[in-house]
Amino acid sequence: MSLYCGIACRRKSFWCYRQLSTYVTKTRYLFELKEDDDACKKAQQTGAFYLFHNLAPLLQKSGHQYLAPQHSLFELERLLGKFGQDSQRIEDSVLIGCSEQQEAWFALDLGLNSSSSINASLQKPEVEKELTGSFTELRKALYQLNVKDASLLSTAQALLRWHDTHQFCSRSGQPTKKNMAGSKRVCSSNQIIYYPQMAPVVITLVSDGTRCLLARQSFFPKGMYSALAGFCDIGESLEETVRREVAEEVGLEVERLHYSASQHWPFPNSSLMIACHATVKPGQTEIRLNLRELEAAAWFRHDEVAIALRRNNPYTQQQNGAFPFWLPPKFAIAHQLIKEWVEKPIRFTLPV
Template sequence: ALSFKISSPLPHANHLLIWRPKTVAYPSALQARTRYLFELKEDDDACKKAQQTGAFYLFHSLAPLLQKSEHQYLAPKHSLLELERLLGKLGQDTQRIEDSVLIGCSEQQEAWFALDLGLNSSSSINASLQKSEMEKELKGSFIELRKALFQLNVKDASLLSTAQALLHWHGAHQFCSRSGQPTKKNMAGSKRMCPSNEIIYYPQMAPVVITLVSDGTRCLLARQSSFPKGMYSALAGFCDIDPGELERIRSSSLVQL
């Protein structure tokens, strides 16, 4: 990849711009992983093939499956074969796996997917699976991510946050806003398309402001009644369209008090 540096204009009338190519080196592993993920998002056949050797994180109504280990939570992964066996044991169609979404991959190009078995399937006639039945079978618990986030390692916390956001987006965008017809996701879950008019929808991020208010020696934190004991957070809220940076900070702080 090349980047260019522009020198300051010369002081005489005919200003000259000098472009100096500068080589930027990217770690080969990072570059390979990024290209691999892009390929899976653009090629349904490649993504389906990646599921054969990939790993799946399971959710139930947007709550991830976790297992308690001393003072932290672990996020177990399941192979495609294990997932197919689970669905078969619970009397479910393996076609439900098509509802999974791609959330990342390892340096060895093991693709990671997330699948919510607590939502009605868009690719299967089967409805939501019973939470208690699955927890017993999987030897874990489906726990609200917000409550468990700080007891997860950094990798799992990041992956599960990405997975939850993507699964939520797909659940909320089942229909085309123009035609009203059902939309269909690609294999990776990186987009949805309306078959009737070919409009493509991509996952969106909400404009959220997180603010740490400080007087120099202390900071303002808050907690909700649903928070676990000892948990506090900085103030956060949605921001309006371009009210100005300072106004965003004021609004997001005051509305939470």
């Protein structure tokens, strides 16, 4: 069966469409929208838009939660018209996913200067008033969004940021033009294609068998500790990065490691977080902190970590002025890695 069969058959025959799972159908649909500008433009007519202003998503508060409102193409055109803007601006939007019913989802930033440059930035307070929401810093709102919206808005922010910072070809200096979906940009003079990029980062929870090693950087919120993280250097395998980062940051030698999971992380730029568990050589547990990288690092017992995982209100200062030891919130892969360590023994598979 050719790669295109599902898409072609879906149009021609219900019988063939039924051969594909919902997930495969959805994936093929998104593939088609990325490849075909006309199909993508058509999808905007029935699609839904998430709005941003200078990379901050429009959110509505509902109790302790944030909701991410969607807008139709019609509502968006009306909004742009009201603020004296051309609907051409909608072409700056990027495709970020679709529903199981194939409603395509897009994100559009109304604050960044449009690449077509005929559109000025829309004034934030006026737009917020009109849309009864507020453009909220994603890092602050991330943990009060449901998982689907948090993930969708992270993707959207990363993609909008990438387009904003890649408007010119690094070889010719000429403008680059995005395709309709925003899955690439092409140089107008030499046709070089640029694709959105993510930097690979390893995040490692080091254990000595009974305790785990957690650390904090000086800019972390008070009391928060996390697993060790570091960018992959060019030419390195993941195993080499884990080994180097642990040695660089806490002066320990990793003995074995086990891959756990991965996560896209939009801050400060797009990273692919690759999470691993690692053990150190027996009897070699003395931490030698690299103060250029970390403010503190320590070994924590299983019971201490289990209690910290359950803490709901980490920012509450204690009576003695100290902040309790707490861990990254649920959405962060660091949390999942630590939870995994607390809940079940890890089977180490890879020597380094």
